[in-house]
Amino acid sequence: MTVLLSTRGLSKHFSGLHAVENVDFDLPAGQIRALIGPNGAGKTTFVGMLCGRITPSAGAVIFDGQDISHLPAHRRIRLGMAYTFQITSVFPGLSVAENVALAARPHLRGEAEVAAAVQDALDRVGLGGRTGQVAGDLSYGHQRLLEIAMGIAQAPRLLILDEPTQGLSDGEIAAFKALIRDLSATTTILLIEHNMSVVMETADMVTVMNFGAILAEGRPEEIRADPAVQAAYLGTDADAGT
Incomplete structure (x- = not known):
């Protein structure tokens, strides 16, 4: 293994x-x-x-x-690591969809691919019907789910x-x-x-x-x-x- x-x-x-x-x-x-x-x-x-x-x-x-001990967090993300925090770190002033799109864009080409990845990730965590809602208005639990969607969108x-x-x-x-x-x-x-x-x-x-x-x-x-x-x-x- x-x-x-x-x-x-x-x-x-x-x-x-x-x-x-x-x-x-x-x-x-x-x-x-x-x-x-x-x-x-x-x-x-x-x-x-x-x-x-x-x-x-x-x-x-x-x-x-690869020894990544001294790589900064953003370099580790590029290698294929994604993580969510114990305290939510969503962008409260952006919409639910925009939060996920920010996470997806560095890993995808074109807005059509990004839009598809955003919808898929939100559907998988049960937030597919809340794409336009402002993230800061979500309950704490739903902000946790949004963070997971942001992780999923990075594949x-x-x-x-x-x-x-x-x-x-x-x-x-x-x-x-x-x-x-x-x-x-x-x-x-x-x-x-x-x-x-x-x-x-x-x-x-x-x-x-x-x-x-x-x-x-x-x-x-x-x-x-x-x-x-x-x-x-x-x-x-x-x-x-x-």
């Missing part, structure tokens, strides 16, 4: 705090990988280093065999989603699970998520972080049964899907 994304010895220190420490990680192409762990485990810092928003203190990030090789179901209704979460399974046919997915039903029903493999390091990796059923994971994370608020 081809590894699309990996890290070796990846570390980040903030004023003596070891937020991420010596992480070796491998994500095969075509896999849905969930990244879970308690608050403060280092997940967001780790993903920030993958995306190029945070500079590592040590170690390497490798994408499709990425790797899609990184940070807390994508936060603010979604139960029905929207069910639709999100189906969307992830559909996307996995063409896209490798890294999912940072607290909702355990989403993790257990969509992920092929799960990586658990705690105190800036990898605590465990395995199939969802193995992770649920792992005593160390139960002690560190499961059996607390994660069981409630928060």
Whole structure:
């Protein structure tokens, strides 16, 4: 199996705090990988280093065999990485369609291709009927879905989603699970998520972080049964899907 994304010895220190420490990680192409762990485990810092928003203190990030550790975020996007943030980053003054078009244009030729990609991405996340609505007027949950559409429109090789179901209704979460399974046919997915039903029903493999390091990796059923994971994370608020 081809590894699309990996890290070796990846570390980040903030004023003596070891937020991420010596992480070796491998994500095969075509896999849905969930990244879970308690608050403060280092997940967001780790993903920030993958995306190029945070500079590592040590170690390497490798994408499709290329060391991208020192590439800025926009260069990583050009290589085929797309990501959504834990806090929405849509352009609130633009329409829903214009937000997605901005994400799609660097990857497509001609406005006809862009328009088709925009409509397809919005249809897939359930916002196809809101193309002309101002993004800032959307609910928080729908802004999350708009961000996912912006990622999809880039046709990425790797899609990184940070807390994508936060603010979604139960029905929207069910639709999100189906969307992830559909996307996995063409896209490798890294999912940072607290909702355990989403993790257990969509992920092929799960990586658990705690105190800036990898605590465990395995199939969802193995992770649920792992005593160390139960002690560190499961059996607390994660069981409630928060």
